[in-house]
Amino acid sequence: MKTLENSFICGTLAFGFHLPLLMASLSKVKIPEQLKSAAGTVVVSTTPCSVTCGLGVKVDEICEVNSKGKRTFCKLHRSDCVANWICGLRHFTVPVGKPFELNCLTYEMIGVGTQAFRYSWRLASGIITTDDVLFKLFKTPSYVIKLSPAKESDAGTYRCDVQLKKTFKIVKRLYFGLKVIPHDVVELNFQKSLTPEQKLAAHEKAGIRWNITSIVGGWPRYSGQRRAWFVFLIGIGSGVTGGLLVGTGLYFLLQVCKKNRPVEE
Template sequence: MKTSKSSFILGTFTFAFCLPSAVSLETVTIPEKLKSAMVKVSVSTTSCSVTCGLGFKVEEMCEIGSDGERRHCTFRRSDCLTSWICGLLHFTVRVGKPFELSCLTSEMIGVGSQAFIYTWRLARGIITTNDMLFKSIKTPSYVIKLSPAKESDAGTYRCDVQLMKTFKLVKRIYFGLRVIPTDLIELNFYKSLTLEQKLAEYKKEGNGGNGTSFLSQWQQDSWQRRASFVFLVGIGSGVTAGILVGAVVFFLLKARRKNEVREG
């Protein structure tokens, strides 16, 4: 009996679906409550705030009725994840200088740093993304502070960020860190510029006052360079002229002595 009843129900549904569309439209009626129903849907959304790791997007939520009109629209912020791999960042720091490595962005900190689990690993002394070369280091925080930085701190740091609730991996980032002695190289780029380059840099940044002071300094140094050049040229010309005059006098005296010897 159960089998025959099930077969009867299945046959009824099959017959209903096989009816012509005209018959279906005539027999189906939309209840009044369904006509007045409102559905809340997302009508627009922004792109994710970050290209990797956990970010956020803003969605516009509206109620839409059977007439298709939007009503009571609100904006909602929701999490988004485009890619959990963030690649490798390079840093160079001098020995003795404080330095920090942070694997959270401002968007993730806004969610709450306690909502994540952080796992740090280190490949000491090399810059690499080969996960086989990393060893675990104990630090529960999302930031590693080097105060001060030592040459032994150089290497590649890897940070994995997981959600506390689901243990889902939402970010992996590598930090390639070079630590160099203080006397190895001058890292002050601005200090290494010439006066002309400094003047051009200030013109680009629109710093009129500082640019004027550098212009006057550049003009003064240019005048000093020109004066030094003229002075050196004058000295060189005088020395050259003296050598030529001395050589002429020497040859004249030598010729005179030869004539005296012949006459004697």
């Protein structure tokens, strides 16, 4: 241990002694004029990936930067990106007999070209899960699975893996949780599933809403000029009616006052 400590101390002292000499020799190095005026191509900015999972695109701004930091000949370059290749689980519920499709592509991937990828599907039949041990190979070479029509036996979790054909790198994994419900088990029509009391309450609310709509909704059918005349006539009618009521009240009040006035002898 003492030998190692002594060697470390000696090495440190030697480095400290030669450091000024090394810095002095570097200060005497001359940089050629060609290197001083040289410029390099650098990515100065980039946008976030267009998708949160799977294969997306980003746009890089590339410029030539000289030794003084001046940017010239800037251009935009579009490139592929993968922020996260696992896209999680999506749930779907369909009735028996209805056509349904499971699509593993996105708009960005279609722009690259569907032939640039390799698609592999696996199925965990009858359950909704993301446990990869429970999946078995589902043979289909396409990026879409068409169920026409959907059957109860089609229920389960479908896993789609998308790989680049050139590198075999997985760029996307997506799970589809599919539930296929028979018509005689669950009625998907909301109106039919209501009780008589709920239907009556819904009809009453609809009637009130219709009355309000018929009163208020009639206004837009008139033009601006007709609406103004309509409001003007209503105002005049209200004013005349109010004047008649006030005048009649004052007349009866005066008659009462005359009857109660004492007669002079």
